[in-house]
Amino acid sequence: MVQKRLFIFTLLLMLIAAEMPAQKLVNPQEDYTWTLIQSGQSLGNPIDYRRNDHSVVYYGSVGSIYLSRDRGQSFTPIGTTIPNSTRVKNIILSEKDTLTFLVAIEASTDKIVKTTNGGNSWTVVADNLTFSYFGIPMTRDPAHPDTIYTQSNSTFMKSTDFGSTWTNVNTSMPLATPCDIEVFPDSTHIILIGDNTTGIYRSTNSGVTWSQVFTTSGEIPTIAVAKNKPGEAWATKWSGGGGLLKSTDYGATWTLVGFSGRNLWGVDVSPESADYVMTGEYSGGRIYLTKDGGLTWMTTTISSSNYSVVIADTFSIFAAQGAGFFKMNLPYPIPVELASFSGTSENGMINLSWITATETNNLGFDVEWSTDNSSFRRIGFVGGKGTTTSQSSYSYNFREPLAGKNWFRLKQMDHDGSFEYSNVIEVDFEVVKNF
The missing domain is CATH 2.130.10.10 (YVTN repeat-like/Quinoprotein amine dehydrogenase)
Incomplete structure (x- = not known):
């Protein structure tokens, strides 16, 4: 009798579970x-x-x-x-x-x-x-x-x-x-x-x-x-x-x-x-x-x-x-603490540089460029340091800027596929004409 009741109770639990949301x-x-x-x-x-x-x-x-x-x-x-x-x-x-x-x-x-x-x-x-x-x-x-x-x-x-x-x-x-x-x-x-x-x-x-x-x-x-x-x-x-x-x-x-x-x-x-x-x-x-x-x-x-x-x-x-x-x-910290991100125009190109204070599981950075501060496209990738508590410096040279205003941002990516965008920076580029 006990086994029969146990079987019926188990069956009821299975039926209830089957009807759960x-x-x-x-x-x-x-x-x-x-x-x-x-x-x-x-x-x-x-x-x-x-x-x-x-x-x-x-x-x-x-x-x-x-x-x-x-x-x-x-x-x-x-x-x-x-x-x-x-x-x-x-x-x-x-x-x-x-x-x-x-x-x-x-x-x-x-x-x-x-x-x-x-x-x-x-x-x-x-x-x-x-x-x-x-x-x-x-x-x-x-x-x-x-x-x-x-x-x-x-x-x-x-x-x-x-x-x-x-x-x-x-x-x-x-x-x-x-x-x-x-x-x-x-x-x-x-x-x-x-x-x-x-x-x-x-x-x-x-x-x-x-x-x-x-x-x-x-x-x-x-x-x-x-x-x-x-x-x-x-x-x-x-x-x-x-x-x-x-x-x-x-x-x-x-x-x-x-x-x-x-x-x-x-x-x-x-x-x-x-x-x-x-x-x-x-x-x-x-x-x-x-x-x-x-x-x-x-x-x-x-x-x-x-x-x-x-x-x-x-x-x-x-x-x-x-x-x-x-x-x-959240139970996890922001994976990369970006200390600075800047750009300069020189020698016919735009030089981008950034510094991280710490990194956790950092795969690297996609460098993205825009001509209107709205639509961005990927122009390069710079590998990260993985996990480190030391300050790290990075740079990227963009050789095809347009005359006038250029906008850049970094897409920092983790090894697990998650990512985060940096602030956007604006760099003015002046075409040097040779006479």
Whole structure:
């Protein structure tokens, strides 16, 4: 009889295990913790960072903008308060001008404002708008950084001059309460919108026409597209059963991949690895991280409600919570401490030099060059010293610069495949003419 009961109990356990959600939650790791860096009142996704310099991070709260130059370790308020703003919904930094950025705000009538002087003055560039209360109103076209999309009520709009002017793309949208807009980086004509009450909508002609591709009775707060895995996207569900959705066909179809019954909110994918994904639980005080594309998940704990998670790189991970800006504390140090990076023009070439204070598992450095401080390409590689606590010096000579301004950055790579970008430096090159 005892053996029979044991067999039945074992069989029940097997049946329960077979019906468990697809995701596997790994035991929480105490080394992954969160610290409140800047108190505030978050909503939407009020965080952005410079794509060519991850040490520069912006955060918005109520009507104030805060700037960090140390990867979100500390913040300083900048500029003047945005007039009439009661909430900062999201920020988009210009990739061409470090003093220019857009801010979507809640006010008596919602607005998009623009600054060209680092927040010292503000110009309303879109007014009399209505944003969904919890939504992220704006998104950029990754391949055309001056192209911005937004939606107000049933009108989908587009700007091609970084928000200065707007044109209506569709004035009879099938949804009126958008939560998030996302554009695929390798197929920018494909746009996704998650809405507040019905599901996910998709356009394949840059927003002219739309079709519903996923239906829910709840909300789709956030969508994130992979930067280096074509066609892959993730979306969170709040209410309507909750959970996390995934698409591998540019948003045409969606599959619930886990977290059923949990009301999720923010989600983001690392620009370095499509398998490195993070999602936040709205009111559960938990943020989940996977490094294997969702096969296993690690649970981290955090205070207050989640609105967004942002992965600048695997060393710079942020969350906008109801209490403000949080940064994740990681159990591993930044692998290479760069002490200096500079360039000089001489003898018909540009000489780059840099010094590291310490190195851990350092494979080496890709040297990248740009003529517009936006698009960079690899021009060379310099091997690293592996692991050392001694100061190390490096140099690289670039023999094909263009006359005028040239921009450079280093892509430091570990032996395990992870990498991190340095700050960008600018070097003026003057062509010497012989007479």
